[in-house]
Amino acid sequence: xxxxxxxxxxxxxxxxxxxRSGLSGAFRDLFTRNYKVLSxxxxxxxxxxxxxMVGYIGENxxxxxTTIKMLTGILTPTSGTVRVNGMDPHKQREQFVQTIGVxxxxxxxxxxxxxVQESFRLLKKVYRVSDADYNDHMGYVIETLEIGPLLxxxxxxxxxxxxxxxxxxxxxxxxxxxxxxxxxxIGLDVLVKLKIRKFLKELNEQYKTTVLLTTHDLTDIEALCxxxxxxxxxxxxxxxxxxxxxxxSVEGKQVEFQFLANVTEVQLPHRREVSWEKKDGQxxxxxxxxxxxxxxxxxxxxVQRNPIKNVRINEISTEEIIRKIYEEGMATS
Amino acid sequence: xxxxxxxxxxxxxxxxxxxxNYYSGILIYSINIGAYYFLWTAIYGGQEEIQGLSVLQMTxxxxxxxxxxxxxxxxxxxxIANEIKDGKVAxxxxxxxxxxxxxxxxxxxxxxxxxxxxxVPGMLIVALLFPISFSANVTTWGLFFVSLMFSFIxxxxxxLLTGIMTFFLxxxxxxxxxxxxxxxxxxxxxxxxxxxxxxxxxxxTYLPFQAISYIPSMIFTEGFVGSEIYTxxxxxxxWALVLIIPIQVLWLLxxxxxxxxxx
Numbered sequence: 001x002x003x004x005x006x007x008x009x010x011x012x013x014x015x016x017x018x019x020r021s022g023l024s025g026a027f028r029d030l031f032t033r034n035y036k037v038l039s040x041x042x043x044x045x046x047x048x049x050x051x052x053m054v055g056y057i058g059e060n061x062x063x064x065x066t067t068i069k070m071l072t073g074i075l076t077p078t079s080g081t082v083r084v085n086g087m088d089p090h091k092q093r094e095q096f097v098q099t100i101g102v103x104x105x106x107x108x109x110x111x112x113x114x115x116v117q118e119s120f121r122l123l124k125k126v127y128r129v130s131d132a133d134y135n136d137h138m139g140y141v142i143e144t145l146e147i148g149p150l151l152x153x154x155x156x157x158x159x160x161x162x163x164x165x166x167x168x169x170x171x172x173x174x175x176x177x178x179x180x181x182x183x184x185x186i187g188l189d190v191l192v193k194l195k196i197r198k199f200l201k202e203l204n205e206q207y208k209t210t211v212l213l214t215t216h217d218l219t220d221i222e223a224l225c226x227x228x229x230x231x232x233x234x235x236x237x238x239x240x241x242x243x244x245x246x247x248x249s250v251e252g253k254q255v256e257f258q259f260l261a262n263v264t265e266v267q268l269p270h271r272r273e274v275s276w277e278k279k280d281g282q283x284x285x286x287x288x289x290x291x292x293x294x295x296x297x298x299x300x301x302x303v304q305r306n307p308i309k310n311v312r313i314n315e316i317s318t319e320e321i322i323r324k325i326y327e328e329g330m331a332t333s
Numbered sequence: 334x335x336x337x338x339x340x341x342x343x344x345x346x347x348x349x350x351x352x353x354n355y356y357s358g359i360l361i362y363s364i365n366i367g368a369y370y371f372l373w374t375a376i377y378g379g380q381e382e383i384q385g386l387s388v389l390q391m392t393x394x395x396x397x398x399x400x401x402x403x404x405x406x407x408x409x410x411x412x413i414a415n416e417i418k419d420g421k422v423a424x425x426x427x428x429x430x431x432x433x434x435x436x437x438x439x440x441x442x443x444x445x446x447x448x449x450x451x452x453v454p455g456m457l458i459v460a461l462l463f464p465i466s467f468s469a470n471v472t473t474w475g476l477f478f479v480s481l482m483f484s485f486i487x488x489x490x491x492x493l494l495t496g497i498m499t500f501f502l503x504x505x506x507x508x509x510x511x512x513x514x515x516x517x518x519x520x521x522x523x524x525x526x527x528x529x530x531x532x533x534x535x536x537x538t539y540l541p542f543q544a545i546s547y548i549p550s551m552i553f554t555e556g557f558v559g560s561e562i563y564t565x566x567x568x569x570x571x572w573a574l575v576l577i578i579p580i581q582v583l584w585l586l587x588x589x590x591x592x593x594x595x596x
Contacts, residue, residue: 074426076589098429109424111343113350118343125339126430154350 002086004178004210005048005071010080012041012066040066042234043080050177051208053200055221055242058231059326064214067231068182071212072102085178098127101171105183108163109170110155116166117151120173127174137175144199145169161192168196172203179203181213185220197223218318232326245321253295254314255286260307269301282309336430337438344442358447359455362399369395369523370463384527390554391525393465398522398550400452400459405485405545407440410509413496418504422591433493433584440489468555476562480549483569487544490576491516497580500587521547525556541572 017035020028041063048054058064069075070082073089073096082089087096103109110119124134142148145165150158158166164184171179181200185193201224203209215221221228221242228245230238238245262281270276273289286302288295299311348355370392377388386394413436416422425432459465468474495512499505517523519542526537526547537543548565551557557565 069423072427074423075591093426094429094431097427100427102427104423107421107424109427111347114343114346118346122336122339122343125336126428128336 002050003047004050004052004085005046005212006081006083007044007046007071008081010041010044010046010067010070010082011039011078012063012070012075013037013039013078039234041070041077044231044234044236046229046236046239048210048212050210051204052227053204053211053213053225055225055228056212056214056231057216057218057221057228057322058214060216062231063234064231065182068102068180068212068214072100072180073097098174099176100178100180101174101176102180103164103167103171103182103184105164105181105186108155108167110163110166112155115152115154116147116158119155119170120151123170123173129174133175134173138169138173141169141172144202145195161188164188164192165196168199175207176209177207178210179212181211181215183215184213185215185217193217193220200224218322222318230322230325237325242318245318253288255288255295255299256283256310256312256314257286257302257306257308258283258310258312260309263306267306269298269305271298274298337434340435340438341442341445344439345446348443348446355451358403359451362403362451362455363458366396366399366459367462369399384525386525386527386554386556389464389466390556392463393467394525394550394554394556396456396459396463396465397553398546400456401481401484401546401549401553402522403447403452403455404444404481405488407443407489407492409436409440409489410492410495410512411506412436412439413493414499414505414509417496417499426591433580436493436496437489440492441485444485466554468553470555473552473555476566477549477553480552480566480569483566483573484545484549486573487541487569487576488516490573490580491541491545493580494576494583497583497587500583500591516542516545519543520545521550525551527556541576544569544572 014037015035016038017033019025020034040061044063044067056064056067066075070077071084071089073093076090085096085099087099089096110116111122120138142151145168147162147165147169150162150166155163155166168184185196188196197220200211204211211224213220213225226241226243228238228240228242229236230245256279259282263284265276265278268276268284268286273294275287275289277285277287279285286298288298295313302308303311373391373395374388377383377391381387383391413422416425422432425435428435460467491512495505495509498508502508519537519540521543522545526534526543529537548557548569552562552565
């Protein structure tokens with residue numbers, strides 16, 4: 001299968017000026033300025049196949065948006081090559097953008113003062129979509145995103161959730177095979193998020209649309225993406241299945257026991273793979289270094305000896321894993 | 334092409350979305366024309382003519398210059414600057430059209446709207462209040478509109494240049510304000526070029542500004558006659574062509590060094 005996105009050794013440097021302190025510093029800045037070169041994206045190689053949904057995650061300032069801007073042809077790379085949909089995004093801009101859809105969660109691409117349907121109509125002309133294609137495809141999009149009643153309202157009167165659904169629809173007017181979503185769910189409530197996720201899933205299944213998604217909300221990624229690319233300070237630190245990221249990084253499971261009466265350490269079973277930690281007299285936390293079988297064996301042993309009120313198995317969340325990677329570096333790779 | 338025409342339509346809709354702006358615009362223009370009318374009648378006093386223009390020609394000049402301004406004037410320099418400043422230009426770059434072409438079309442949409450719903454009714458009101466001589470000559474009208482089209486092109490080109498400068502300066506509201514004053518002054522809007530001292534006139538012949546207001550107004554008031562008209566329109570066409578060069582050069586440079594601000 002053909003690779004939709006093909007990036008090798010991509011780099012983007014920014015020159016950033018720093019101001020000197022104080023009034024005399026400000027005067028000196030008029031003549032010479034201190035600057036340093038920062039690499040927002042540092043030697044990235046990446047390829048994405050058709051129909052994949054890839055989560056592109058990283059902290060603020062890790063270089064996610066910069067990468068997206070280079071992939072969409074907005075920024076020119078300092079060095080490296082980019083091929084998206086078989087084209088050079090920057091050099092063949094007008095032809096290239098015809099084949100992609102982009103949603104920037106923090107910017108509106110609809111015209112602020114006019115009704116949503118007028119924006120759609122203009123975009124339909126801009127992308128040269130035929131009436132038949134428009135009715136067929138957009139009919140489905142408008143229905144699924146439930147934006148029919150919003151079409152005659154000016155954009156400035158829409159709520160954030162309503163606007164974002166319209167933004168998504170606007171990015172899909174020409175039914176692009178590749179969709180870039182830069183924080184599409186920022187600031188949205190759970191219901192709207194779920195609606196958008198469900199829609200993206202359907203879109204991916206129906207049209208084999210490739211989706212590259214950046215977000216700070218990892219539940220988005222969990223719901224949508226099999227593959228994640230993890231970015232830290234401009235470099236890719238992980239590229240692979242979300243599931244194996246979870247498996248590799250989970251160093252163990254935690255089981256929290258709440259007993260009916262106070263329990264001392266001697267009453268608890270001791271094994272090599274289990275370490276106990278006391279929370280208070282009645283509550284103990286066991287960290288198990290092993291798989292599910294070790295966990296269930298432990299639970300049955302504990303329950304046989306002591307009456308318990310509650311047992312809770314703490315799975316380590318993706319958020320936790322990613323926090324760990326940022327703090328400690330990628331231990332498993 | 335249809336996308337550019339659609340853009341003009343959208344611009345009409347946007348103008349209609351802000352009706353207060355529209356009405357206050359008519360008011361401001363009427364006040365301006367009125368003020369200049371009284372100023373010039375006072376200056377003329379009893380004199381028949383100054384610098385070859387009669388008092389009737391002068392008041393017509395003032396009214397036409399302002400009404401023409403409604404057509405060629407637009408704020409696309411400011412819009413470009415704002416779009417660059419808040420990073421909206423990123424959205425424009427992911428659309429399959431020429432950004433500058435689209436901006437020009439927006440300017441044209443705005444201009445057409447004001448010409449139809451602003452200049453024409455405004456002119457009728459002014460004609461009722463002050464004596465203004467409308468030429469009965471169809472050729473004069475035709476040439477005036479040709480010339481007006483060129484003044485739109487030249488003014489828009491200067492606006493595009495000012496707007497693109499934001500890519501390099503990041504904040505150029507000072508430049509935009511300065512440009513507006515320079516155009517009002519050097520284009521012959523406030524004062525016909527023939528009223529300036531000779532040395533200033535010779536400097537201005539080398540600048541594109543008189544193509545914006547002086548030439549169409551002089552054609553309309555029949556201050557230009559015969560071959561003068563055609564030389565003047567040729568001069569406008571010359572500037573319209575020449576200004577394409579710096580725009581294209583700056584635009585290429587700007588695209589190279591585009592940094593989308595914020596996020």
